[in-house]
Amino acid sequence: MFLTLTAPSFGAVHSSTRPGAQPRPCTVNAPPGLxxxxxxxxxxxxxxxxxxxxxxxxxxxxxxxEGQAVWQWHCPELWRRFTIRLRRLVAAHLSMSEKASRDLLRVQFAKVGEYQKRGAIHLHALVRLDGAPSDDDPFPSPAVDVPASWLAERCLEAASDIEVDAPPVDGSDGTRVLRFGRQVDARPVRRHSDDDGDVSPEMVSGYLAKYATKAAGDVAVDGTPNRHLKQLRETCLELCGRALLHEGFSSPYALLGKWADALGFRGHFASKSRRFSTTLGTLRDARRKYHRDREQLETHTDQASTDDPLDAAEHIVVLNEFRFVGQGWLTPGDAELARSAADAAREWKDARRAARQPHEKGKNHGQALLHR
Ligand SMILES: [Zn+2]
Ligand SMILES: [Zn+2]
Structure with a gap:
C-alpha cells in the first residue's frame, strides 16, 4: 500500500489547483462574509x-x-500509535491474537515526512505484509492471502481510530486531542494495473525519494519572506518559552524551541521498520569494504608516485583560492537528514552492543584495533 496521512485543518489557507485538475477558485467552499x-x-x-x-x-x-505547532510536536507519537493500532487490527480481523498472527504475516513500514505549503507535515508510507522471516527467506510472502484493498481498509480504520492527548503548554492552555486529518489516502502498489487508482513501484520510489529530500527549507526559502512559516516558527519558540516558565525542563515542550526551524516536527523524516529492507549493518559492511578497497588502491597509487618524481608532480593539485562559503547545513532539511542518519547509526550501535555476548567483547575489541 502507498499510504498518505495528513494533518488536520488549523484554519483556511490560500490554495492552488493541482496540476492537471479542473481549475477551481482558491477557497470557494468556505463561508462568505468577513x-x-x-x-x-x-x-x-x-x-x-x-x-x-x-x-x-x-x-x-x-x-x-499554536494548534499546528503542538500537533507537529506530537506527530511522531501519532505515527507510533498508528503502527501499533494497524498491527492489532490486522490480527483482530484474522480473528487471531497479535502474537499468533506473527507466524502468518508481519506488517512492515517505510515512511517519509513532507511539508505542505502551510508548513504542516504529511506522512507518506509504504505498508507491506510479509510472512514470518526465516534464514532462507528474509522477505517471504504472507502465509494468508489478503487483497491489497483489505490492507487499505485496515489502514484507514487504524488512522481514524487513534488519537493523542497533548498536555497543556502552561496554566492558561488546555489539553488538545490530536488526530490525523480526514484526508487519508491508501492505494495498492501494483507492477501491472489498468486501474487508475493504483500506483506503480516506480512512482512510489520517485515520491519517497522526492519527499526524503524536500524539507522545511524548501517551502521557507523561495525568495520572498514567508509570513506564515515565520509565524509558525515564532509560535514554536513562544510555546517553548511559556512551557519553560511554567514547568521548567520537565515540561514535555521544553525542547520545542530547538525544533522551531523544523516547524515543531522532531520526528525522523525517513524511517522504516527493522525488516522492511536491507539492514543498516549490511549497508555498513558494504561501506567498510568500499573504503578498504579504496585505501588499498590509494596506497598502491602513492607507491607508484614516489617511485617516479615527475609522475608525482603531475598528481599535485594546486588550490590557489580559499573562500569561506559557510558552515553547518544548507537547509534545515539537510540538517534533519543528517540527524536522522546519526540517530539510525546510534540505534544500530546500541542494538549491536545489546546483542553482543559479554565473552565476545574482548575478541571484538581486539579485531577493532587490528582494523585500525
Ligand atoms: Zn486565495
Ligand atoms: Zn480573522
Missing part, C-alpha cells in the same frame, strides 16, 4: 502553484498556529 478581524473568509482567486500566496492563512489572527 471574520471577526474584518478579513474575508473566502478567496475566489485562481492561484498558480508557485504563487507566494499559496499556503498563507486567509486570516493570521484566526489561524490556529
Amino acid at each position: 471574520c471577526e478581524h474584518g478579513r474575508p473568509r473566502r478567496c475566489t482567486e485562481h492561484h498558480d502553484v508557485d504563487d507566494s500566496q499559496v499556503g498563507q492563512a486567509l486570516c493570521p489572527d484566526c489561524y490556529d498556529y
Whole structure:
C-alpha cells in the first residue's frame, strides 16, 4: 500500500489547483462574509502553484498556529500509535491474537515526512505484509492471502481510530486531542494495473525519494519572506518559552524551541521498520569494504608516485583560492537528514552492543584495533 496521512485543518489557507485538475477558485467552499478581524473568509482567486500566496492563512489572527505547532510536536507519537493500532487490527480481523498472527504475516513500514505549503507535515508510507522471516527467506510472502484493498481498509480504520492527548503548554492552555486529518489516502502498489487508482513501484520510489529530500527549507526559502512559516516558527519558540516558565525542563515542550526551524516536527523524516529492507549493518559492511578497497588502491597509487618524481608532480593539485562559503547545513532539511542518519547509526550501535555476548567483547575489541 502507498499510504498518505495528513494533518488536520488549523484554519483556511490560500490554495492552488493541482496540476492537471479542473481549475477551481482558491477557497470557494468556505463561508462568505468577513471574520471577526474584518478579513474575508473566502478567496475566489485562481492561484498558480508557485504563487507566494499559496499556503498563507486567509486570516493570521484566526489561524490556529499554536494548534499546528503542538500537533507537529506530537506527530511522531501519532505515527507510533498508528503502527501499533494497524498491527492489532490486522490480527483482530484474522480473528487471531497479535502474537499468533506473527507466524502468518508481519506488517512492515517505510515512511517519509513532507511539508505542505502551510508548513504542516504529511506522512507518506509504504505498508507491506510479509510472512514470518526465516534464514532462507528474509522477505517471504504472507502465509494468508489478503487483497491489497483489505490492507487499505485496515489502514484507514487504524488512522481514524487513534488519537493523542497533548498536555497543556502552561496554566492558561488546555489539553488538545490530536488526530490525523480526514484526508487519508491508501492505494495498492501494483507492477501491472489498468486501474487508475493504483500506483506503480516506480512512482512510489520517485515520491519517497522526492519527499526524503524536500524539507522545511524548501517551502521557507523561495525568495520572498514567508509570513506564515515565520509565524509558525515564532509560535514554536513562544510555546517553548511559556512551557519553560511554567514547568521548567520537565515540561514535555521544553525542547520545542530547538525544533522551531523544523516547524515543531522532531520526528525522523525517513524511517522504516527493522525488516522492511536491507539492514543498516549490511549497508555498513558494504561501506567498510568500499573504503578498504579504496585505501588499498590509494596506497598502491602513492607507491607508484614516489617511485617516479615527475609522475608525482603531475598528481599535485594546486588550490590557489580559499573562500569561506559557510558552515553547518544548507537547509534545515539537510540538517534533519543528517540527524536522522546519526540517530539510525546510534540505534544500530546500541542494538549491536545489546546483542553482543559479554565473552565476545574482548575478541571484538581486539579485531577493532587490528582494523585500525
Ligand atoms: Zn486565495
Ligand atoms: Zn480573522
